[in-house]
Amino acid sequence: MLDDVATETAIAAAIEAEVSREGPLLPILHRIQHLFGYVPEVALPMIAEALNIGRAEVHGAISFYPDFRTQPAKTPVVKICRAEACQAQGSAALAAAAETLSAQVTVEPVYCLGLCANGPAAMVGERPMAAATVEKLTEALAK
Numbered sequence: 001m002l003d004d005v006a007t008e009t010a011i012a013a014a015i016e017a018e019v020s021r022e023g024p025l026l027p028i029l030h031r032i033q034h035l036f037g038y039v040p041e042v043a044l045p046m047i048a049e050a051l052n053i054g055r056a057e058v059h060g061a062i063s064f065y066p067d068f069r070t071q072p073a074k075t076p077v078v079k080i081c082r083a084e085a086c087q088a089q090g091s092a093a094l095a096a097a098a099e100t101l102s103a104q105v106t107v108e109p110v111y112c113l114g115l116c117a118n119g120p121a122a123m124v125g126e127r128p129m130a131a132a133t134v135e136k137l138t139e140a141l142a143k
Helices: 005-018 023-038 043-051 055-064 091-099 134-142
Strands: 077-081 108-109 122-124 128-130
Touching: 005 023, 005 043, 023 043, 023 055, 043 091, 055 091, 077 091, 091 108, 091 134, 122 134
Parallel strands: 077 108
Antiparallel strands: 077 122, 122 128
C-alpha cells in the first residue's frame, strides 16, 4: 500500500489527467479505482475541490455505481451475472456456492456479461466464463 503522500500524489495525477474532459467525475473515479483497486476516502475531498462540487455528490456517484468500492476487494473478484437469462440457468445458486469457495474471494453481482446463450455467466478477474459451474470457478481460482 502506498504511503499518504504517494497516495495523494497519485490521486492528484489521476484527477489532473481527466479533469478537462466533459463530465469528468466518472472518468476520474474509474482511473482512481484502476490505480488502487478502490476509491480511497482521501480522494473524495480532492475530487470535490477539483470539480467544484460537494463531497456528497462524489460519494453519491461512488455509492450509486456498483463497480466502485471504498475498501480494497479480496482477490480475486468473481462477478456472477444476475440478469434474467442467467437467473433462469441457475446463477443464484452459483452465486451462493461461490460465496462458500473461499474467504479470500469477493463475489459481486453484474447484470449481463454478454454470454446469455451460455449462462450462467461469470467473470473471474478479467476472464469471462460461459456455462459457469462451481467446478469451473474452483479451477479458475486455483490458477
